[in-house]
Amino acid sequence: MESNEKTITVSVEMITFKQELYIQEAVEGVLMQQTNFDFELIIVDDCSPDSTAEIIEAIIKNHPKGDRIKYFRHKENIGMQANGVFAYHQCNGKYVALCEGDDYWTDPLKLQKQVDFLEANPDYVLCFHSVNILNKDGTIVEDFITKVPENYETLETLARLGNYIHTPSVVFRNIIKEFPFEFELSPIGDYFLYMMLAKEGKLKYIEEGMAVYRYGVGVFSSSSDLSMIKSNLKLFTCLLSYFNEEKINKIIFKRQLESVLALELSLHSKYSDSFVSNHIFFVLLKIVKCNYKFPKRMIKKIYYKLKY
Known part of the structure; x- marks a missing residue:
C-alpha cells in the first residue's frame, strides 16, 4: 500500500x-x-x-x-x-x-x-x-x-x-x-x-x-560591551563543559581567559571612581582567572579571602 x-x-x-x-x-x-x-x-x-x-x-x-x-x-x-x-x-x-x-x-x-x-x-x-x-x-x-x-x-x-x-x-x-x-x-x-x-x-x-x-534588531545587536563579555564567558563555560577534545578545549579555554581579562578591564574603566584595584571583587576575579583549572584550590582561596 x-x-x-x-x-x-x-x-x-x-x-x-x-x-x-x-x-x-x-x-x-x-x-x-x-x-x-x-x-x-x-x-x-x-x-x-x-x-x-x-x-x-x-x-x-x-x-x-x-x-x-x-x-x-x-x-x-x-x-x-x-x-x-x-x-x-x-x-x-x-x-x-x-x-x-x-x-x-x-x-x-x-x-x-x-x-x-x-x-x-x-x-x-x-x-x-x-x-x-x-x-x-x-x-x-x-x-x-x-x-x-x-x-x-x-x-x-x-x-x-x-x-x-x-x-x-x-x-x-x-x-x-x-x-x-x-x-x-x-x-x-x-x-x-x-x-x-x-x-x-x-x-x-x-x-x-x-x-x-x-542590524540592530536582534537580542545581541543592541547589547552593551559588558553584556557581550558576560555572555561570552557563559558561552565558553558551556562549551568547555560540552567538549571533551583537548585540542578544542585549549582553544576555548584561551578565549575564556581573554574574556575574563576583557571583563576586568571593562569594569576597571567603567567603575574606576567607585572601585580601587585591590577591591575584593578584583581580588576574587584574579583568583578565578589563575585557578580556573583547579576548582578546589580556587574555592579554598576565595573562602580564605572572604573570611579574613
Whole structure:
C-alpha cells in the first residue's frame, strides 16, 4: 500500500518573538523558494504579546503555499534556546534551514543551491553563504559584521575565531538527536549549534548574498560591551563543559581567559571612581582567572579571602 505522505527534504526552522514588523517578509522569503524537492516551514512563536500570531495565521489561510507552514505557539514564554530546541524537534526534513523571524531570504533558488551542494558532498555537514546587512536607516549594504577566514571549513578554525556564520544563511544535515543540557544554558545558541555540527563534518561557504540580516534588531545587536563579555564567558563555560577534545578545549579555554581579562578591564574603566584595584571583587576575579583549572584550590582561596 502506497503512502500519501510527502518526503520532506528541507525543514525551515523559524523561531519568533515580538516580530510583528518583520515576520511577514521572513515567511514570504521562505515560501517563494523554487525547488525540485518538498520543504516545510516550522514556525514556533514564543508567546508573542503583539500581533505576530495574527499575521502568521493570516498567511497560512491566504497564501497559496500556506499549507507548507506548521505553526506552534507556546502558551508561556520559554526563552530563546528552549524555543529553538523545541522547533528543531518538529523538523522532519533530511536537512534543516534557519531563518529567524526578523531576517529574510532574497534568492528564490537559495535552498536548491545549498541542498544540491550537500547532496553531492557527503563529507560536508553545513552550508552557509554571505548575506547583506539592513541598517536601521533602511539602507542595505555588504556584510560589515563578519569576515569568513581561510580554512573556514574546520571545527578548529570555528573554535579559534568565533562565529563567522549568519543564521539566515545556514542549511545543515538533520543529524542532532539530542541537545546537551549546556546548550539551553548557553546565552548564544547559534554558535554553539555550529560547533556541535562542525564535530561531524566540514563547513561550506557559498559567496553569494542570498539573505538579509537586520542590524540592530536582534537580542545581541543592541547589547552593551559588558553584556557581550558576560555572555561570552557563559558561552565558553558551556562549551568547555560540552567538549571533551583537548585540542578544542585549549582553544576555548584561551578565549575564556581573554574574556575574563576583557571583563576586568571593562569594569576597571567603567567603575574606576567607585572601585580601587585591590577591591575584593578584583581580588576574587584574579583568583578565578589563575585557578580556573583547579576548582578546589580556587574555592579554598576565595573562602580564605572572604573570611579574613
